Amino acid sequence: MPDQAPGSSHPERRLSTKEAAELLGVKPETVYAYVSRGQLGSRRVPGGRGSTFDAREVEALARRNRRESAGSPASGGELSVRTRITLIEKDQYYFRGVDAVELAARHSYEEIAEWLWTGRLNAGITFTAPDPSVEIARRAVSALPEHTDPTDRLRVAAVAAATADPLRFDLSEEAVLGAARTLIPTLVGALPPVLYAPKEDGPLAHRLWGRLTPREADEASLDVLDTALGLLVDHDLAASTLAVRVAASARAHAYAAVSAGLGVLEGPLHGAASGLAHRLIEQVLEQGDAGPVIAGELRAGRRIPGLGHRLYSGEDPRAHALFARLAELPHAGPALAAARDIVDTTARHTALHANVDLALAALTVSCGMPANAGETVFAVARTAGWIAHALEEYTERPLRMRPEGQYVGPRPPQPLPE
Template sequence: MIRTADTQSASFLSARQVCAALDIQPATLYSYVSRGLIRSEETKSTRRERRYAAEDVARLIAKKQNRRDPDVTAAKAARESLKWGVPVMESTLTLIQDGRVYYRGRDAVELARENSFEDVAMVLWSDPSPLSQGRENKTDVFALGRTWAVIPTPWSEISGHMTIIDRMIDTLTGIEQRMGEVPMEIEGARLIWSLTLTAGTPYLDAMPLLTWVMQDQIAPEEPIAELLARMWSLEDARLIDAALILCADHELNASAFAVRVAASTDADLPHALIAGLATLSGGKHGGATAHTRALITHIESPEQARGLVTAVLNRGERVPGFGHHLYPHGDPRGRALLQMIRDAYRDSDVIAVVDAICAAMLDLTGLHPNIDLALSALELAADLPESSALALFALGRSAGWIAHAMEQYAEGTLIRPRAAYVGKMPSPPASLR
């Protein structure tokens, strides 16, 4: 039982009490607060101390006890599986193990260094993959997909504010279903090409996309990363490829699960991807890139980084772009992409600020940067259009969504979990009273 001092409200604890109750160090407490696991607020003390929610501390203690209890019921285990818990379904696509990510047994970071996005999409869609069989199959699939891609509605014809996710959903909504008419891989390539054209369309000022297509200035065999680099006036497409590949899949994340649920109902592939896009837009998923971008742009120089990070932590707020439940020692995707960006933009003021933020967070919380921070760093260091970080996340992840949908279609079963009712129980019939 947690005891509080007589002078303190029973609903709050001091930092010393929290550390004693959880058997942790102050740096770990900072980490818990930054990740939103423990709420805090300033006290009225002249020493500017903070106090911490006893309810949150009690919840963490209960979680620790549950992990030690071998008699946890199956029902409770099932509930916990929805919150970073035990695996709930089988998949041959992505393995997260020992701080690394593997696509069908291949290290995702190594794939990002040596292959194109199309190569890796085919790894996820095919078993065995075309990387072990030559690349003709990949070229044919994406060339046909490009030929049948849908040209998105020009931004000038759209009224009101639409985010890049809204635009992608709009594109998929207008796609005529061709499942059953062509192989699933070609249908997937068609959707990815359509989303690629959507991602780049708003930024073609000198030459509208439709003109490019009508004049055959986008060749069917042109790599997706090179086309995006051309649209965004970026000289080197390798960072685009790497970002897309590192975002391609991440096991049973929220958006992949949404796609699988939709596919399990026999929803067609465009609508399954719409479920993924809607889920990705949330601030706790792909939408987090907007928060990491704001963090970086708010700091004008590396010297300001530690002060701002400290202020955010002292308010009990989470610093976006750091930490991941599945990677206690750091997100390998974020680490790899950040290093590639450093190599490409060694003298960038943006990278100097990002590195200062990372150093402050590591010192104060022990947390490492994740893929959200890396994508925003790429957007800012390469001077890409605003929201291109989210566009890259969505476009890259679409390859994984398509793979999950394929796997779910093959499974042929409906995903329909049960809910544990915890509300008011019905009254007994009057005849039994």
């Protein structure tokens, strides 16, 4: 007798795992990934090992997937991607429904990464990497020219780490999470130390510190760096994250998906923006006044880095939180004053608020880091978010990230060129 929905006189049609997978156009293991993420319900087969699924629920999910792959008409044809990771709303942002600023204030970067990946908070977790993986990545990075940018070093380290993982093509959630927990510390461990031997154990922020600045670490500064990492873990579909999802849609393994994100991150309008803001703060500190510095930028036709964000009408909440933490560091006072001067000077002419790039620049300047250190912090932090998005994308229909081109060239037939 067919299953009966509670309170209904109509029979409930149930599908096997194979039937649900065929209807959704995915692999059977992806069906269970939908279940683990709350997108599908399941019911165990009495006396058996398999599960069944409500046909109407599966059909509704298949329709949503088809609508998503075709783009949302309400958004003018732009690609719309359903995600359970980050929500940005009313000048705030949330990780899986939880205030991201509060998470970063109370939990470590690694704990926040686990929350993004699994929806569970694994208190006290730290990420470690096997020595062979780190050594391979270090050798690859050490072969690069001395002037190599940090993102290039990280990209080379990611490729090297991939070669040390023969299971990298296993895209199951368990395998990808295992790779993520070793890839992130491998990326950090592959970076050369600035002056002294950095820590090789403990929280990731402690290991990263000695690869960013020659200054000795104090607990308060390490906490601020950890907060910055936590604030930057994810930010919806930023350009680099979209690149990661495109790679994952083509079923590239996690290392390759992260490499795609790192490639986009180098743009001056994305991960490298904090370096421009760093130099701006240094100029203000040298001249003692933001007025002539801002005037020089505008005279040269350049936008003021570290100001404004298309997703926030007011101050970027990440900037607000990071400025507040920096205010607890006595040596951050001058950089914070310079950042405030930049915002106040620009506000006389245009209503632009500080974004996270300016706050990150205040951190790197006050801690004696080079201008490109913010790019390193951004890349390491965002790797966790990229992994979260890759995991989501692996559960979707393959190759759905394929927008249709609108050809605007000469209409055929055209004569052959001479």
